[in-house]
Amino acid sequence: MRTHQRARTTSALITLALALTAVVTGGVGTAAAAPDPGPRTTAATxxxxxxxxxxxxxxxxxxxxxxxxxxxxxxxxxxxxxxxxxxxxxxxxxxxxxxxxxxxxxxxxxxxxxxxxxxxxxxxxxxxxxxxxxxxxxxxxxxxxxxxxxxxxxxxxxxxxxxxxxxxxxxxxxxxxxxxxxxxxxxxxxxxxxxxxxxxxxxxxxxxxxxxxxxxxxxxxxxxxxxxxxxxxxxxxxxxxxxxxxxxxxxxxxxxxxxxxxxxxxxxxxxxxxxxxxxSQDGTGSGGGGERAGTITASNGICLDVAGAAQANGTPIQLAWCNGNQAQRWTVAQDGSLRAFGKCLDVADGATAAGSRVQLWDCNGSGAQRWTHVNGSQALRNPQSGRCLQPVGRAQNDGTRLEIADCDGSSVQRWILP
Incomplete structure (x- = not known):
């Protein structure tokens, strides 16, 4: 069944009087169950x-x-x-x-x-x-x-x-x-x-x-x-x-x-x-109100990453295989910015031309740090330039840097947000 070998691999949220939680660290936890009550009522979206x-x-x-x-x-x-x-x-x-x-x-x-x-x-x-x-x-x-x-x-x-x-x-x-x-x-x-x-x-x-x-x-x-x-x-x-x-x-x-x-x-x-x-985890739904944090992934599953996990202004933004590191944890803020290490995803020098690189920079509220997740295409569009985020050379490879380019609806401009 799996793509690997193993000997043994090994709802709505409701509170039940019979509920039992077992925290395990490689061991086995067992609990008595209630019969399936069918559809649930939940505050989650x-x-x-x-x-x-x-x-x-x-x-x-x-x-x-x-x-x-x-x-x-x-x-x-x-x-x-x-x-x-x-x-x-x-x-x-x-x-x-x-x-x-x-x-x-x-x-x-x-x-x-x-x-x-x-x-x-x-x-x-x-x-x-x-x-x-x-x-x-x-x-x-x-x-x-x-x-x-x-x-x-x-x-x-x-x-x-x-x-x-x-x-x-x-x-x-x-x-x-x-x-x-x-x-x-x-x-x-x-x-x-x-x-x-x-x-x-x-x-x-x-x-x-x-x-x-x-x-x-x-x-x-x-x-x-x-x-x-x-x-x-x-x-x-x-x-x-x-x-x-x-x-x-x-x-x-x-x-x-x-x-x-x-x-x-x-x-x-x-x-x-x-x-x-x-x-949804918090009841807001996908793309709902409030800030959300997690990885931002390209269409092939690779992650948006701060190069070298550096926090200096001007640090390039790149693609890297997802590893759970802080350099790949982004906050989708209510002001339209995308933030890592408390700084913002920024079009260098506020440029608007196709091919302009993106970087990490102190958040300043400028148009170079605003991004819109486009319904349908899932593109990340910078409204100031009217252009979309994509990997340089359109290559979705580990270590590829990011730029803005003419929006074309292609898969290399598709991003999945937290």
Missing amino acids: LVWSDEFDGPAGAAPNAAYWNHETGNHGWGNNELQNYTNSRANSALDGNGNLVITARREADGSYTSARMTTQGKVQPQFGRIESRIKIPRGQGIWPAFWMLGSGFPQTQWPDSGEIDIMENVGFEPHMVHGSLHGPGYSGGNPLTGSYMHPQGWSFADDFHTFAVDWSPGSITWSVNGVAYQTITRNDTRGNPWVFDQPFFMILNVAVGGQWPGYPDGSTQFPQQMLVDYVRVY
Whole structure:
């Protein structure tokens, strides 16, 4: 299922009397769960969702979802061939996406793996899905995320957030994990959640979520939190989760962790997904009022970076692979400025010509430090010059400096803000 090898990898916000939070540092936390109460009432703002409404047999929305295909084992000696066939992923006409794992006539297995890479890549907030998982020995359903820099930033440096994983030999248990540099594969930061009655999670829908903020992630099932992992729990290794991530839904067959189907495993097996939703962290919505802080990423997932983490006036601004450093933490201020280290993203000398470089400079309220995030194109436009931010030479590479250029709506001028 993954792009790497491991032995064991491993909502709306509501307060429940039964809630229990377990903070883990590579160990396992378990908590009793309440039955899924269904739709929730929340003060947070829904900023994106796919409700999977559509006719039976329709393909998932291609504006949101990619299909990854292949039968190369996916780093875990898995058996399935992932396809883009409607036999393996389709809407059911009742508001669900159905991912179907099948045993074909020749004895091979097919399934589907869908990602939002390059299309929907949230950073922080509540990431939530209501799912009825499949069952059976060797069946491995998951709802998870990878850092937007992947594969240019290789796993595990890219970061992985497993919101929900289940292996068929543990029908009553789901797992939530983090993988990063120094804590990956068979040694992640992880916790487990047991059904309160010991029943199979495949018997009904359940809501799986993470509440994700800078330096902290909390997992929940049906609104009951069962573990929190923070940057202090990484065993002294880097925390790589303060960046955009894309979402993944898939059902694997076989692999080193779940083992392989046996005579008890029935096919086909289906994972039903009622919805996937993203809520804002602070209730403002994406692009809402108030200041927001985090990484600013280009369309290929690379980060806007202050060169050398220097704080002197005139320090160049560049692209760099996301690393969670302070040099990549930007504040989107209410006055239209973009700030790092308390200084502003500035067009050098207040220039307006195409090709003028950008730099870090003391904030002064000038037009050279004003930026507008354009709806649709996602360009960062400097109103004073009428031009847009892009990498020099239009190259989205590590170390490429930034300039202003004529706005053209191209992907190299697309920026994702916190």
